[in-house]
Amino acid sequence: MIGIFGGTFDPIHYGHLRSALEVKEIFNLTEVRLIPSAQPPHRQQPVATAVIRLQMLALAICDQPGFVADDRELQREGRSYMIDTLRSLRQDFPNQSLLLFMGSDAFNKLTTWHHWQDLFVYAHVVVLTRPGFKTQHLDDFFAVRLIADAQILANHKAGRLFFQPVTQLDISATAIRQMIAHGKNPRFLLPDAVITAIKQHRLYQ
Numbered sequence: 790m791i792g793i794f795g796g797t798f799d800p801i802h803y804g805h806l807r808s809a810l811e812v813k814e815i816f817n818l819t820e821v822r823l824i825p826s827a828q829p830p831h832r833q834q835p836v837a838t839a840v841i842r843l844q845m846l847a848l849a850i851c852d853q854p855g856f857v858a859d860d861r862e863l864q865r866e867g868r869s870y871m872i873d874t875l876r877s878l879r880q881d882f883p884n885q886s887l888l889l890f891m892g893s894d895a896f897n898k899l900t901t902w903h904h905w906q907d908l909f910v911y912a913h914v915v916v917l918t919r920p921g922f923k924t925q926h927l928d929d930f931f932a933v934r935l936i937a938d939a940q941i942l943a944n945h946k947a948g949r950l951f952f953q954p955v956t957q958l959d960i961s962a963t964a965i966r967q968m969i970a971h972g973k974n975p976r977f978l979l980p981d982a983v984i985t986a987i988k989q990h991r992l993y994q
């Protein structure tokens with residue numbers, strides 16, 4: 790099983806990294822592919838360039854076995870749609886279960902994503918929730934795909950929806966960017982190597 794963790798990563802921080810490590814262990818994933826969105830379709834464009842966001846991500850995960858910095862969204866022109874990314878991953882990994890991870894904030898907007906229903910053709914969707922989270926009412930499309938037993942994710946390559954509680958550190962890239970803009974020290978919210986890169990490129994000032 791392969792985990793897919795998309796985001797703007799502007800910059801990557803310990804909230805992302807902690808969740809990625811927990812799901813790697815919970816689902817016994819062969820690898821977690823962290824995929825920076827080159828041109829996010831649904832939000833303001835990132836502050837750092839896609840190349841620098843990818844560099845920061847690579848620095849953050851370089852000593853973590855099983856974590857892969859995946860640059861496929863930087864190799865495409867135009868907006869970075871997850872559906873195109875999943876199609877391309879499915880070509881690379883025809884026989885593996887693909888687990889697309891997202892926070893509940895992202896899941897709540899999933900029906901605005903380009904060809905969102907087709908995401909389930911290529912991958913399972915695993916929503917990362919806070920411990921104690923209760924599932925809200927789900928539309929039929931989701932309700933019929935919802936599973937309670939994680940084992941089913943391994944037995945099928947795609948198509949199911951699962952909610953997984955993980956530790957969610959209250960860290961956001963927005964807060965980190967604001968802290969830097971105000972001259973505050975963001976240390977211990979993100980890896981030191983990423984902070985060094987931010988300083989080198991004079992980002993977020």
Ligand code: ATP
Pocket residue numbers: 795796797798799803804805808890891892893894895956957958959960961962963964
């Ligand atoms: P921004 O503040 O710029 O919006 P962000 O910190 O929310 O950024 P993104 O790159 O937009 O980070 O998020 C990528 C993915 O990581 C999303 O699925 C999001 O739900 C999840 N995520 C963001 N922050 C955390 C966190 N603190 N803990 C766990 N997951 C997170």
